[in-house]
Amino acid sequence: MDIGALKIALLVRTHASIAGAARALNIDPSSVSRTVAGLEADLGIRLFHRTTRRLTVTEEGQAYLTRVAPLIEELDAAQDDARGLRGQPSGVLRITASVAFAYRVIVPLLPEFLAQYPDVTVDLQSSDANLDLIENGIDLAIRLAPAPKGDLVSTRLMTTRYRVVASPEFLSQQKPVLHPNDLGEMNCLRFALPGLQHSWTFRRSDCPPFEVPVQGNCLFSNALALRHAACTGIGIAILADWLIDDDLRSGQLVALCPDYDCTASAFETAAWALYPNRSYLPQKVRVMIDFLRRTVHASSR
Template sequence: MNLSSLQTVLAVERMGTIVGAADMMNMDASNVSRIVAAVEHEIGLRLFDRTTRRLRITEAGERYLTRIGPLLDELEAAREEAHQTAVEPQGHLRLTSSVAFAIEKIVPLLPAFQDAYPQITVELLPSDANLSLLDQGLDLAVRLAAAPKGDLISTRVLSTRYRVVASPAYVERTGTLRTPEDLSDRNCLRFALPDFRSRWLFRVGADEPVREVEVGGSILISNALALRDAARKGMGAALLADWLIDRDLEDGKLVDLLPTWDCTATEFDTGAFILYPSRTYLPQKNRVMIDFLKDRLK
C-alpha cells in the first residue's frame, strides 16, 4: 500500500464524497472508488458504507483514519518543508472572496504576485456566496466579517471601518445629518443582508453606549459595488466599508455623513480574514499568498 492511496482515502473521508475527493485531487471518481476498494481489501476493513446516493464512514474506518491522518499530515509536512528549501513556490492556487473585494483589492495585486511567484497559477473565484473550501476544493478564502469562528484557521489581513456616505448632490438636496437618528427619515440604500437591511449601529467611542437606528428605503442591493454606484448617483445614504469608499471620499465623489461616529451593522471590530482548512501543515503556495496579501493590504 502506498502513501498516495492512503491520502486518497483520507481525502474521501474529509470531503465526505467520492466525487468531492476526486475533484479536489483532480482524478476520476471511478479511480478514487477503485483505490478505496483496494485499500479496504488490503487492510481487511470496510472503511465506508456506500450507496448510490451517499457515503458514510464506518466505526472501524473512523478509528483507522483518525490514527493514520496525523501521520500522513506529518509526512506531507516533512516533504513540504524539504521541498520549500529546494524549489521555488509553485502549483495551482484556488482563492475566493466577495465580488467587490476581489475587484477592488485582490485583482490589482495579481500582477505583482505573478512577478514575484511566476510558478504559481492563481484561480480567483469572486462570489458573494460563502463558498465551502472543502466542498469546492479551495485553498484560501477571504471573508469580510468579525473574527470567524469554526474549524477553519483564520488570519486577519485587513481591519475595516464602516462609514455612512452619500453623494454631494444628495447632501445638497436633503441636508446634512445632525445625529444618526436622522437616518430614520431618509431614503437609505440598504445592503440586502439580514444584518444590514433594517438597522445600523452607532457609537461615539469604544466606551460609549451603542445606539441602534432603524433604517428604511426603497432600494435593496445585494452587491457592494452596485450599492456604491447607487450612492455615487445620489440615490440615498449607504453604509459601506472604508476599503471600498476611501478613494471616493478623497476625490469628493462621496461625503461622510457622520464623520465623528463609529458605524456598523454587525460588530465594530471587523476585518478581512484569510481562511484555510485546519491542517498540520500549510502548502508553500498558500503561505506565500497569505504573506503577500498581509503585506500589501495592511
C-alpha cells in the same frame, strides 16, 4: 505506511465522498476506493461506513485520521520547504472572493504575487454568493464576516470597519446630520440582503449599541454599485473602509457621525482566508495565504 494513501483517506473525509476526493485528485473513483480499502486492510480497522447513498467516518477512523492529519501536514510543509530551495510553487490556484473585494483588494495585488510565483496560474472567481469550496473545487476563499464557524480552517487577513458616508453634493441639499438618529429621515442606500435592509446599528464608548431604522428608494446587492450610487449623490450608504478610504481622502465621500462605530450586521468583522483542511494543503495555497497576510492590510490603507 503509504503516505499517499493517508492523504487520499484525509481527502475522502474532507469531501465526505469517494467521488469528491477523486475529482479533487483527477483520478478514477475506483482507484480511490481501492486505496482506502487497502489502507483499512493494513490498519486492521474500518475508516468509513460506505453505503450506496452516503459515506461517514467511523469512530475509529475519526480518531485515527484526526491524529495523523497534523503529521501529514508537517511532512508536506517539510517537503515544500525542501522543494523551495530548488523550485517554485506551480499549478492552478482557484480563489473566490466577493466582487467588490476582488476588484478593490485582490486584483491590484496580483502583479506582485505573479511576479514572485510565475508558475502559478490564478483562477479568481468573483462572486457575492458564498460558493461551496468542496463542490466547486476551490482552494481558497476570502470571506468578510465575523469569526467563521464550521469545518473550514480560517486565517484573519485584516479587521474591517464600516462607515456611514455620502457625497458632498447630496449633503449640501440636506439638513445637517448631527446624530445617527437623523439618518432615519434621509434617503439611505441599502443592501438587498436579509437583515441588512431596515436598520443600522451604532455604538460609542459612552453609550450602548442602538439601532436606527433606515429607509430609501434604492436597494443594491453589490457593494461596488452601492459605492457608486453614494458617490453620484443618490443617498447615504454604509460601506467598508477598504472600499472607500480613497474616496474619503479625495473628498468624493464624507463620513457622517465619525465618533460612532457603525454596522449593518456585526461590529467585529474581518476579512478571512478560508480553506478546506490543513492536511494536503498544496504549496501554491500556502504561499498565497502568506502573501495575503503580508499585503492585504497594507493595500487597504
